[in-house]
Amino acid sequence: MSEKGLVSLINLRKTFGKNKVLRGLDLNVPNKKLSFIIGRSGEGKSVTLKHIIGILKPDEGEVWINGVPMHNADERAWEKIRQQIGTLFQDGALFDSLNVFDNISFPIQNHTKMSLSKMKEEVKNLLSIVGLPSIEEKFPPELSIGERKRVGLARALALKPKLLLYDEPTTSMDPLVADLIDNLILNTQQKLEGMTSVVISHDITSVMNIAEYIFFLHEGKVYFEGTPEAFCSSKDELVKQFLTGGRNGPLAVPIV
């Protein structure tokens, strides 16, 4: 493993039209930990995640994955590196036309020459990790939102990645399902030794429940990084306002 760690973003800049989203972001994800990238909506959390998987290319700056510089890499190189990264999208992003078995085995079918019987066994194992046995034949529209996320997570784990990314896993969920997903993330992190996970979120309850390390984004940069304890005890007005919510503080809140 390089000194740079599994994911290092250096002085990353990204602009969409006139909107400067990332303004020199430096981020070094700690290995084998469950880190959260948090911040208000529109602060560039998802844009950061898309740079880590190479769906977006930076205007300036460097992206290092597993010690390899990827900011100038071509699509073939990205396709290889992405096999080491599992990503769980917001609502699972399962393929509607494929059943659960085909969804989970999709990366296996595309990147390995595994036999069908072995693949069935593998899918069964993955489903047991996420706590959903015997649903291989179901199609995504037949699943609840929680089940879709679990299947999405099983698919993200299919190639045994070193890095697991979660894009807003608890957004627009009721507290019970959100708690279920938090437990799922925590259990997965504990079950799979050596896994580095990054969760994009603005759900402060999730952050406080399961985060081991926090990156707080503000104005396209990392404004704070540290443990949840350090985040909670911070005297910074901006951090305090984000933690407690409310209008009073340096964060401008639009009047609705």
Add this chain to the structure above:
Amino acid sequence: MKKIFLLIEFLGNIVLSTLGGLGRFILFLREVLRWTISPPFRIGLIFKQLEFVGNKSSLIIFIAAFFVGAVLGLQLGVIFRLFSAEGLMGAATGKSLALELGPVMCGFIVIGRAGAAMAAEIATMRVNEQIDAIEAMGVNPVSYLVVPRVIASVIMMPILAGIFLFVGVVGCYIVAIFYYRVDTMVFFQQLQWIVWWSDVVKGLVKATFFGFIFATIACYKGFNAKGGAKGVGEATTRAVVVGLLSILVGDFIITLFQI
């Protein structure tokens, strides 16, 4: 003076966005061609799309071709009767079906059925992050989603145009025999005399190009969809409209080379 500058700015914006769009489409086309000749070759997916484009379009092609041929026969018969040349009905119908109506009508029908479905499906996958998920799993979405659809359309369109020609001639034959009382022997003799194999080949070549054009446009529009359900609807409409117009323009250009 200010109005003139505004007009120039407006026209400049239109030219820039058109050229930008064309450039993006050419880059997309390059990706499609690159992945068509590069592994992995997704045979299973190509067969699935062959079934979708071909098999599922065949019934509507049969019905449309039969009635187009029959109506052409009815209309041409009125004119040919004036010259007591009803025997030429099959020949005239066959010639127009082989060279123009077969491939163009087939293109229109397949765009409406398969092209719209391709654009809508890919656009839905785009707005639901499914294409991002494919990419995130290290699979190239052009290779997985676009290439099988384009290959299947290129293979299936000439086959469907051939069916269209055959069934259209049958429709015309039935009208000629039962309505205009044309002799079967005369009908086919005139057909063979006027319609050459080269006409059929020219028509099938056109159909092949149309297959490539509509599938690429449908996939491109779906691939670049933005927003939610509205974006999917817009992408589908644009795919159909641009596809139809491209077939007409393409038909003119190919005909220029063929005559």
